[in-house]
Amino acid sequence: MAKLHIVGVGPGSPEYVSPAAHKAVQKAQLVVGAERNLKLFRGEIKGESLTLTAKNVEEGLKYAVGTVKKGKNVALLSTGDPGFSGLLGSMLRRQLTKDVEVNVIPGVSSIQACAAKLCMSWDNAVLFTFHNDPRVEKKRDLAKAVKEGKTVLALPDPNTFTPDEIAAFLLKEGADKKTNVVVCINLTLPNEKIIEASLEEVSEQKFHPLCVMVIKSN
Ligand SMILES: C[S@@+](CC[C@H](N)C(=O)[O-])C[C@H]1O[C@@H](n2cnc3c(N)ncnc32)[C@H](O)[C@@H]1O
Secondary structure, three states: OOEEEEEEOEOOOHHHOOHHHHHHHHHOOEEEEEHHHHHHHOOOOOOEEEEEOOOOHHHHHHHHHHHHHOOOOEEEEEOEOOOOOOHHHHHHHOOOOOOOEEEEEOOOOHHHHHHHHOOOOOOOOEEEEOOOOOOHHHHHHHHHHHHOOOOEEEEOEOOOEOHHHHHHHHHHOOOOOOOEEEEEEOOOOOOOEEEEEEHHHHOOOOOOOOEEEEEEOO
């Protein structure tokens, strides 16, 4: 039976793409994904490919499902892990998984790459993603977690809740201006950059959008 493989492809470097991900792509008659993810499988895509952009996500996901319904195997590439701010959520929210067989292949999340880079255990960390989801109640939960001294790992939203805006929001909510922040940019990629600063310093500068923010109690 044809399947929709929702494939986690790691946060950027080809070294973090699993053998299971390669296998699913090689067997697929259609591969759907953002350009930077399709590039990870250059020479391996045997069938059709469709590039996802910010403008055609809805249409691309529906085309993927329609293709599975026609009896073809499809690989849908999702940055990092599909289950954390990834294409699995996009599919579930649109109820697109109910009529097809789905196989989720986990990938290394940017959150995992970030924790590994900083050599930190994230047993007791609190995770937030604001990517396309900067809800007020989530922002309040973040402020509460920081004020309670929890270690936070967060994906900012590149348009509406960037690291400087997150820091400014936390300061306004009464967080200590000396709270430690690490912004991890382009993880696993050749231009990876790790910036350590105080909450106040982060509120005063702009960062590359491909980043994970760590907020640590002092
Ligand atoms: C749509 S979300 C996808 C998250 C992904 N599913 C994951 O598990 O990492 C995209 C956001 O993930 C983060 N991200 C993805 N790749 C990254 C990388 N190589 N370095 C830093 N952050 C990254 C950024 O915050 C980016 O805006």
